[in-house]
Amino acid sequence: MKIGIVGNYGNDNNGDESILVGILSQLKSQFSVKDEDITVFSNNTQQTSERYGVQSYPLYYKQENLYKTFYKTYRTNQKYVSKFDLLIIGGGGILMDFYRREAHLYSTYALMAKNSKVPYVVYGCGAGPLDTFTGRFMIRLMCKNAENISVRDPESKQLLKKIGVKKDITVIGDPAFSLHKPKEVQVEKPVNIGVSAVPIYNANYWPSGDVEKYEAYVESMASNLDHTIENQNVNITFFATKYPQDVYVTKDIQKKMRHKEKVKIIDANLHPERLLEVTSSFDIVIGTRLHSLILATNTQTPIIALSYHQKVSNYMKLINAQNRCISIEEIQQNPNVIAEAVAHIQSNWEEIIEETKDISERLYSEAMSGKQLMVKAVKGK
Numbered sequence: 165m166k167i168g169i170v171g172n173y174g175n176d177n178n179g180d181e182s183i184l185v186g187i188l189s190q191l192k193s194q195f196s197v198k199d200e201d202i203t204v205f206s207n208n209t210q211q212t213s214e215r216y217g218v219q220s221y222p223l224y225y226k227q228e229n230l231y232k233t234f235y236k237t238y239r240t241n242q243k244y245v246s247k248f249d250l251l252i253i254g255g256g257g258i259l260m261d262f263y264r265r266e267a268h269l270y271s272t273y274a275l276m277a278k279n280s281k282v283p284y285v286v287y288g289c290g291a292g293p294l295d296t297f298t299g300r301f302m303i304r305l306m307c308k309n310a311e312n313i314s315v316r317d318p319e320s321k322q323l324l325k326k327i328g329v330k331k332d333i334t335v336i337g338d339p340a341f342s343l344h345k346p347k348e349v350q351v352e353k354p355v356n357i358g359v360s361a362v363p364i365y366n367a368n369y370w371p372s373g374d375v376e377k378y379e380a381y382v383e384s385m386a387s388n389l390d391h392t393i394e395n396q397n398v399n400i401t402f403f404a405t406k407y408p409q410d411v412y413v414t415k416d417i418q419k420k421m422r423h424k425e426k427v428k429i430i431d432a433n434l435h436p437e438r439l440l441e442v443t444s445s446f447d448i449v450i451g452t453r454l455h456s457l458i459l460a461t462n463t464q465t466p467i468i469a470l471s472y473h474q475k476v477s478n479y480m481k482l483i484n485a486q487n488r489c490i491s492i493e494e495i496q497q498n499p500n501v502i503a504e505a506v507a508h509i510q511s512n513w514e515e516i517i518e519e520t521k522d523i524s525e526r527l528y529s530e531a532m533s534g535k536q537l538m539v540k541a542v543k544g545k
Contacts, residue, residue, distance in 0.1 A: 165195055165542075167202050168248040170223070170273045172256050172266075174206030179340070179405040179455025182436035183255045186339035186531065187287070188216060194535045195542075203244060205273070215435075224269055234272045245273065246280035250542050253306070254287030255316060255339045257454075257475050259324070261299025262371065271302035278309045283541045286313045288339040288534055290475050291320035300327045307331055311541035314534055317478040334537065337482075338458055341531035343436060346464045346524065347444045350517050354447030354466070354510055357398050360405055360456035361385060363413035364472050364492065382413065384495045386420035388502040393423045395503045396510065400427045403442050405453045407433040448509055450502065454479060464524045466516050468505045470495065483523045 169187060172180045184204065191197055199217035206212035209220040221244055225236040245251060253270055261267045277284040286307060294300050307313050307329045315321050316338040324333055364381055367373025389400055402418070404410030411431050418427050434442060439459050443449055449460035452470040457479060460467050469489040471477045480489035488508070494501050509516055 165197050165201060165250075166248045167191060167195070167197060168205070168245060168251045169202065170205040170251065170253050170270060171258060172207070173204055174208030174212045174220070174223070176208075176408075176433060177406045178434055178436055178439055179453055179458070180256050182340040182343055182439065182455055182459060183288070183338065184216070185436045186342040187252060187255070188218075189342055190339065190532070190535045191538070194538060203248070205241065230265065230268065234268055237269070238272050238276060241273075242276040242280060245276040245282060248277075248282050250538065251277045251282055251284035252287050252538070253284060253310075254289045254314075257290035257292075259286070259289050259291035259303050259306075259315075259320070260293055261296045262293050264296075264299075267294070267296075267299040267302040271306040274306040274309060283311045284309075285537055285541045286310045286315075287537065288314055288316050288336055288531070289320065290316050290338075290478075291323045292474060294323065294327055304328050312537045314537055317475075317482050319474070319478040319481070334534075335530075336534035336537070337527050337530045338455075339531055339534065340436075340455060340458050341462065341527040343440060343459070343462050344524065344528040345440045345444065345462055346521070350464075351447050352513075354506075354513065355398050356445070356447045357392075357400055357506070358443060358446035358449045358451075358456075358460075359389070359400055359402050359414070360449070360451045360453040361402065361410060361413045361417060361470075362406075362452040362472050363409050364452075366409075366413065368412075369409050380496055381492060382416045383420055384492075384499070385417045387499040388495055389417070389427075390422050391500050392503040392506055393426050395500070396506045398426075398506065401430060401446065402428070403430045403434060403439075403456070404432075405434070405439065405456050405459075410453070448506065450506075452476070461520065461524050461527065464517075464521050466509055466520050468502070468509070470502075483527075485519075485523075 173184050203219040205223045206220045213220040227233045314334040314336045321333045363369045365374045365378035402414035443460040444463035450468045451457040457467045469480045
């Protein structure tokens, strides 16, 4: 049996890599498939092949414009897709047009599969934003011909329905939830806090950079974390899921802080297994990166979300923890808002620990149920 996987892999985004690890684990537990029977289309084929032992080909072939890029990608990679028994498009927030590429690129793979009579699934994805006509059209086309569609949150399902997707859509959660690794011991009082930060508005990362907005973001994060250290007597450790970009912004934040002596930075490319160990070592994780929150939940570590993107808010709504979801605007308006969230967790520690355990077990179960969608797709061939 030959299986292909396409998504945002090989990009040193270890949140997305945790999705891939989850999908690979599910495939091996459900099918009689070896590493060499799996092909992953990747931004870094050598890295992906060496890390996972799979076959790997370039995700796309850049040309002078987007349409020529997609045409070249189709012409080059269809010969690989045609040999598969199943193509998995997922997971991650790839059903979007924010970067003006994803909707067209992943729909190109759906077209390869359709024209090769290879069944494909849209698996555990996040949807949105979808603000362009062509973006919405391409995602509708992708979903129309899929054997089945699954998403990671109810809001993604609602958006796909809103843009005209007719097929049934199943909410299974993020495939990274299958990396379930509960910590053995919980502390009596939380004092060690892990923080992930996204370099929003940074011109080297963000689609539309803005120096003033970036500086305001960095300063407000520094001020909030200083107040948290002062008022709640905690230690802060920054860690990255997107390397090295996340490390750069955390260094900028640390420079603005008064209590540098109580701040550490893990300056390392943390692969998914290591990220699980790191998040498990913290008492609380304060995350802007979605997968820093997901992996913390996998280890049953309580979380506070700093929402820079709708997908973060959607996740906190999914686990019924909206009261621990703070917008970037709130951080800039209130230098104590993070400290107040930490104080809430400290004063309700035992209750929140039990809630986190229940959430972790439920999301693991839901993620693992997604394997049956792959089975149905292959049987329907």
